[in-house]
Amino acid sequence: MPRVSEIAGAVVTAPLAWAAQAIDPALRFWQRLTGQGGMAAFFLLPNMTVFGLFVILPLIFNFAYSMTSGTALFLADREFVGLAQFQRLLDCSDFTDPATCQEDQFLIAVRNTALFVVLQVTLLIVTATITALILNRELRGRSFWRAVFFFPVLLSPVVVGLIWRWILQRDGLLNAGMAGVGLEPINWLIERNWAFAAAIGVTIWAHLGFYTLILLAGLQAIPKDLYEAAEMDGTRPGRVFWRITLPLLMPNLLVVIVLALIRAVQVFDEAFVLTGGGPGTATLFLTQYIYEVGFASLLKNPGLAAAASILMGGVLVVLTLLQLAIGKRNEKRAKLK
């Protein structure tokens, strides 16, 4: 008796196999005509078409958009203005005060994002490292505990945002708990600083497990005999951490820090669902600024949004190159060992 899963598998794969066989004669002909080079082109074609149309072309267009003005969507209808959009974004008499800028929202978004990146990445990495260290101890049910910290990673940003909006609202669970122990309730999402803190906390909650997992893998790769030697010498745990664990974890730690930076710069979905950028502009971040200027506001300005996204893209390119360089170096080191 074939099992249900086998039948289901056959139902799905049989038509696929038939289709694959059906196009084989045409591909044989192509192979005879063009040889291996032609086949390589054939296999690459679908993916590279998508890359070309939806990544490379937009990237080139982005520069064109950033040098034009107007509300027209298609490039042909837009007026060339050179670097005026960039000038507008950076036109400030005093960079410490957004009110003196022509595009004050942009500077506010940049400032919020910078502060967010510094605070969120620091707290996230420290928390993830502590969690990984604890999960790396001799622990019963480690996979259970790992799952506890990991599961929010898979939740959608909208779900994460709504869960926490429900908990942090005025009459929500957190305020009820605080009232229960005699504290004054706080309007978490209405007060500027608390809303900012909430955006940091919620994004950490959502991504902690991802970074913990990578760091845990790094910790488990550290040779056990080093710890045994330290134990025999009676080294204190603190010293073991600073002298053995941290130096050997450094490669993973660097990768994780750069990954966290790349994602923090682009922060959008969770914060957008949680606070909508508010109160006022307290949690307005760069990606939301681009989205608002390019699509959501009444006075759409695609050129300005493109210019802002190019500035953000520059930061991301630097960070990604850093990530690749670190990855290369780690690989080399692993080989040397």
Place this chain on the structure above:
Amino acid sequence: MSRVTAFLTRRRGGPGSILGWHWTDIVTFGWLAAGLIVMFGPALWLILSSFKTPAQLVEFPPSFLPFEARTAVVEGFDEPLPLYVVTDEQGPRTLAEVRRVGTVAQMVDPANPAEVQRVDIADRVPDRQFGLALENYTEPFVHFDFLLYLRNSVFVTLVATAITLLTNSMAAFALSKYQFRGRNAVMLTVLATLMIPLSVILVPLYSIISAVGLFNSLWGVILPTVATPTGIFLLRQYMLTIPDELLEAARMDHASEWQIYWRIVLPLTAPALAVLAIFSVVWRWNDFLWPLVVLSRREVYTLQVGLNTYAGELNVQWQYILSMTVVTMIPVVIVFIFLQRFITTGIAGTGLK
């Protein structure tokens, strides 16, 4: 619970410990306990809240479990009347409310409906029992468009994942098994696309999608997402481990290159394909910013966009938002429970996300 007790009995001991507890044991225990509450608590609270009636949702402080009010059919009244437990100088008793005027309620004893009693509302609490407001889950499907959103989300997720597996595995096959001019250029292009997240090319991508007529179409959501650089790297890495002799043997037997791809290489890559499929399903199900930009008509909204729109309305109907959030969460939780091993090894091995 057994895990907690098992954990409790394990500790470091030795010098410098209090009652056999080293300070690192105490930190570990505190951290894990806090983690359990902070990480699981919010999702648990969401699920409990999603079964509460609107009246219960606005209560402060909120009750832990969902309850429903008990009612009684009283002689002389057409509708069932809500029951309250009254505690005043006459002692505790259960009465049904007839009407309420200011802070005073007119109530009757269900056994003796003729005699109307006046009760201060401070002296009574609703009489209720554990009960699930299941209409939170049925109403959004019947009266709102959530069935449509659900269908759109399933369509986007399945189609995008199928195309992703096909195109990425084809590209990975060419990049791992062929020597050809320009291979390094292609690899560099793939690497470069890693640097360009969606948020950077939002404006021009939107104009291209509009130009090819895919604005407000689910295909406009699907197509830009299917060529993932991480997918290509993952599959290529795996295909490099397949010995070339296998391919040579097949060529001897006059297999075409296309047959080698789908009859030999693809089946052998199944474990890596499974990992990519799981990730792709989670990515596409959770996508938010791009669908938000491309979809502006309610008929084509995905669950994420629809949910955000309802949650952004002036008068938020939390009873429906919460239940639909749970529905949106379900597929991902199922994936997590059954395929956790694939996901964790996938992330730890490749840094994929």
